Amino acid sequence: xxxxxxxxxxxxxxxxxxxxxxxxxxxxxxxxxxxxxxxxxxxxxxxxxxxxxxxxxxxxxxxxxxxxxxxxxxxxxxxxxxxxxxxxxxxxxxxxxxxxxxxxxxxxxxxxxxxxxxxxxxxxxxxxxxxxxxxxxxxxxxxxxxxxxxxxxxxxxxxxxxxxxxxxxxxxxxxxxxxxxxxxxxxxxxxxxxxxxxxxxxxxxxxxxxxxxxxxxxxxxxxxxxxxxxxxxxxxxxxxxxxxxxxxxxxxxxxxxxxxxxxxxxxxxxxxxxxxxxxxxxxxxxxxxxxxxxxxxxxxxxxxxxxxxxxxxxxxxxxxxxxxxxxxxxxxxxxxxxxxxxxxxxxxxxxxxxxxxxxxxxxxxxxxxxxxxxxxxxxxxxxxxxxxxxxxxxxxxxxxxxxxxxxxxxxxxxxxxxxxxxxxxxxxxxxxxxxxxxxxxxxxxxxxxxxxxxxxxxxxxxxxxxxxxxxxxxxxxxxxxxxxxxxxxxxxxxxxxxxxxxxxxxxxxxxxxxxxxxxxxxxxxxxxxxxxxxxxxxxxxxxxxxxxxxxxxxxxxxxxxxxxxxxxxxxxxxxxxxxxxxxxxxxxxxxxxxxxxxxxxxxxxxxxxxxxxxxxxxxxxxxxxxxxxxxxxxxxxxxxxxxxxxxxxxxxxxxxxxxxxxxxxxxxxxxxxxxxxxxxxxxxxxxxxxxxxxxxxx
Numbered sequence: 001x002x003x004x005x006x007x008x009x010x011x012x013x014x015x016x017x018x019x020x021x022x023x024x025x026x027x028x029x030x031x032x033x034x035x036x037x038x039x040x041x042x043x044x045x046x047x048x049x050x051x052x053x054x055x056x057x058x059x060x061x062x063x064x065x066x067x068x069x070x071x072x073x074x075x076x077x078x079x080x081x082x083x084x085x086x087x088x089x090x091x092x093x094x095x096x097x098x099x100x101x102x103x104x105x106x107x108x109x110x111x112x113x114x115x116x117x118x119x120x121x122x123x124x125x126x127x128x129x130x131x132x133x134x135x136x137x138x139x140x141x142x143x144x145x146x147x148x149x150x151x152x153x154x155x156x157x158x159x160x161x162x163x164x165x166x167x168x169x170x171x172x173x174x175x176x177x178x179x180x181x182x183x184x185x186x187x188x189x190x191x192x193x194x195x196x197x198x199x200x201x202x203x204x205x206x207x208x209x210x211x212x213x214x215x216x217x218x219x220x221x222x223x224x225x226x227x228x229x230x231x232x233x234x235x236x237x238x239x240x241x242x243x244x245x246x247x248x249x250x251x252x253x254x255x256x257x258x259x260x261x262x263x264x265x266x267x268x269x270x271x272x273x274x275x276x277x278x279x280x281x282x283x284x285x286x287x288x289x290x291x292x293x294x295x296x297x298x299x300x301x302x303x304x305x306x307x308x309x310x311x312x313x314x315x316x317x318x319x320x321x322x323x324x325x326x327x328x329x330x331x332x333x334x335x336x337x338x339x340x341x342x343x344x345x346x347x348x349x350x351x352x353x354x355x356x357x358x359x360x361x362x363x364x365x366x367x368x369x370x371x372x373x374x375x376x377x378x379x380x381x382x383x384x385x386x387x388x389x390x391x392x393x394x395x396x397x398x399x400x401x402x403x404x405x406x407x408x409x410x411x412x413x414x415x416x417x418x419x420x421x422x423x424x425x426x427x428x429x430x431x432x433x434x435x436x437x438x439x440x441x442x443x444x445x446x447x448x449x450x451x452x453x454x455x456x457x458x459x460x461x462x463x464x465x466x467x468x469x470x471x472x473x474x475x476x477x478x479x480x481x482x483x484x485x486x487x488x489x490x491x492x493x494x495x496x497x498x499x500x501x502x503x504x505x506x507x508x509x510x511x512x513x514x515x516x517x518x519x520x521x522x523x524x525x526x527x528x529x530x531x532x533x534x535x536x537x538x539x540x541x542x543x544x545x546x547x548x549x550x551x552x553x554x555x556x557x558x559x560x561x562x563x564x565x566x567x568x569x570x571x572x573x574x575x576x577x578x579x580x581x582x583x584x585x586x587x588x589x590x591x592x593x594x595x596x597x598x599x600x601x602x603x604x605x606x607x608x609x610x611x612x613x614x615x616x617x618x619x620x621x622x623x624x625x626x627x628x629x630x631x632x633x634x635x636x637x638x639x640x641x642x643x644x645x646x647x648x649x650x651x652x653x654x655x656x657x658x659x660x661x662x663x664x665x666x667x668x669x670x671x672x673x674x675x676x677x678x679x680x681x682x683x684x685x686x687x688x689x690x691x692x693x694x695x696x697x698x
Contacts, residue, residue, distance in 0.1 A: 240302070241302020243564070244305070245294075245302060247563070248290070248297070248303055248307070249294070249663060250663045250664070251290060252291065252294060254661065255287055255290050255314065255315050256287060257661065258318045258322050259283040259286075259287050259318070279321060279325050283321060286314045289310075290314050290315070293307050293310060293311050305559070309559075312560075316544070383607065386532060386534070386607065387534070393521050393525060394525070394526065396515075396518055396519070397478070397519055397523070397526075400478050403474040404471040404472075407419055407469055407471040407472070407475055418468050421462060421464045422464060422466065422468075422469075422475055422476050423475075423479050424459050424460055425451055425457055425459035425464040426451065426476045426480045427480070428459065429447050430448070430480065430483040431483070432444055433498075433501050441504070442587065444505060445505050445508055445587075448480065448505070449509065451476060452466070452477065454466055477515055477519055478519055480516055481519030481520040481522070481523050484502065484506045484576075485520060485527060485576075487576070488502065488573045488576030488577075491572070492572040492573070492576050493569050493571060493572025494572075496575060498689070499572075499575045499576050499578075499579040500687075500691045502576060502579075503579030504583045504585060504691060505585070506520060506576075507580050507594070507595075508584075510580075511585060511592065517595055520580075521596070524573055524577060528570050528573040530570060530574070530608075531574060532604075533604060533607055533611060535611065536550040536551060545558065552570060554569075563616070567617070570620065574625050575628050577625075578624070578625045581594070581596055581598055581629065582629055583691070586696055598632055598633060601629050602633065604625070605625065606644070609648065609652055612655070613652065613656045613659060614659075615660050615661065618656060619670075619671045620667040620671075622648070623670055626674070626684070627674065627687055628687050630678070631684045631687065633684075645678070653668075656668055
C-alpha cells in the first residue's frame, strides 16, 4: 500500500524534523485537561520512535502491504487482528509472547479500554497505534531482556567479585597465617637461641666449676702430698736420727774398747822407748769427744750427719792411734827379739868357741791368739791359689770392658741407639725374673739364650741382635752378668725367695755360655769380696774411701752407707751365690757337670773357716750361706759336713764371739740358734722358696 509506505516515510520525516520531539501519549484523551498542557508544550517524539524508524519502517518498505487488502479487511477485523501490522522477526515473536503476559486485571482493563478507543479511530491510526504498541512491547521485552542480561551480568560480576573477594580473603588469610608462622618461627628461633645461649652459659659455668673444683682438688692433693711428704720426711728424719744414734752408741762402744786396748798395752811399757801417756791422753780425749757428741745430741734431739761424721773421724783416729801403737809395739818386739837372738847367737858362738862345734837346734814358739788359743791354723790373707783365681777373673772382666770400649765411647747416634737397645734386651728379661711360674721363666731363659746366640729378639717393639755391632756380644755378656749380680744385691736382699729363680736362669746361661759365668763371678767378687773369700788389706797411702769401696761399702759424696744396708746387700749376693752352686737348668743336659757346683761351696766354707772372723760380717754371711745351701751340702758331703758344723760350733763360735761387741750380737745369736737347732734335729731344712717340681709344672 502506497499510503503505508508514505506513513513510514512520514514517521521518518517527523523523526528528522523538529516535530519529532513531540511527546505523544495514546491515553491523552483520558487525562483531561493535562492534554492541553501537553499541547502547549513543545512537541516531543516518543523515545520508542527511533527504534520504530530503525527497525519497523525499513521492514515495511521492503514488504508493502496493498491498500486494497487493508481496506477490504474492515475495521472490525483490524481490531480483532492486530497482526496486519507488518511483522518483523522480533516484533511478531515479542507480540505473541507479550500479550498474555499482563500481570493483573488492571492492565487488562486498560488494554480493553484502549482497544475500544482504537476501534473508533481510523485504520491509519490503528496501524500507527499498533506499531506503537508493537514498539512498546518490543521495547519492553527488549528492556526486560536487557534487564535480565544486566542482572545476570551483575550477578556474574557479583559472583566474580565475590569469588575474587573470597580468593583475596583466602590470600589474606594465607598471608596472615604465613606472617603468624614467620613470627612464631622467629619467636621460636629467638627462644632457641636464648636457650642455647643459656645452655652455653650453663655449660661454661659448669666447666668453670669443674676447673675450679679440679684446681681445688689439685691444691688439696698437693697439700695432702706435702703433708704426707713432711710427715714422711719427719719419720725418715726420726729413723735416720735413731739409726745415727744407735751408730753413735756403737761407735762409742768401739772407741771405749779401743781405749781399753790402749790400757792393756802397759805390759809393753818397758819395751817402748816412748811414753804411753800421750797415747792414753789422746785416747781419753777421743772418748770424751764421742761422749760429748752423744750427750749434746740427746739433749737437742737426734744426731745429725755431721755429728756422726765427727764421731766416725774420732773412731778412725782412735783406730789409727791404736794401729800406730801396735806398730810401735811390734817394732819394739822385733827389736827386742833381734837383740835376744843376737845375744843368744853371741852366747852360742862363745860356747862353741869353748866347747867346739856341735848340733844346732832352733825352737819355734807359736803365736797365741785371743783367749790363749793357738792361732797358727787361722790366717787373715786368702790363699795364693784363690787369690790368683780372683785376679784372673778381674783381668778377664777388665779385658771384656776394653773389648767394647769403642761401642760405649762412640759419639755416633746409631751406635748409641744400638748400645741402648742391646742393654735393654739384656737387662729387662733379668729384671722380670722373680717368683714367676716356670713356663714364664723358660720364656725369659730362651730370650736371653737367643740374644747371646746371635739371634734377633724383640725388645721395645724393635728387633735387636748382637750382630748389629762387632762389639755387641762382649757388651751384652758384661751387662748381663752385671745385672744378675745387681739382682742379688737388690731383689734377693729384699726378697730371699727370689734367689732361686734368678739363680736357676743364671746357672743355665752359665752352662751354655761359660764366659758369662766368669763375668758373674768377677762382678760378685768385686762387689762382695767375702764371696771369694777375700779380706782386702789397707795399704799405705790408700784413701779411706777407696778402702771402704774395696770392702764392699757404697760411698757417695764422702758418705759411707749404713752398716745395716751394707750387710743386707752382702747377704743378698751370698744367697744368690749359694743358690747358683746347687741349682741346674732343668731343661738342659743333666749329664754334664755343673759349671760351678757344690764343690766350690765346700771350698768357700772351708776357706772362710780358716780365716779370722770379722765382726758382724762373718756371722751374717755364714748364716745366709748355710740357710740357702746347707741342705744341699748335707746331702752331698754327709758326715764331713756335720764335722764342719761341729767345728763351727765348738771352735769358730768362740772366735766370733770374742770379736763381736754387745751391740752386734744379733747376727751371731741368729747363726748360733740356727746351727743348734739343726744339730738337735740332725737335719738342715730345705730353704724357703726352693724350686720344686710343682713350680715347673705351673
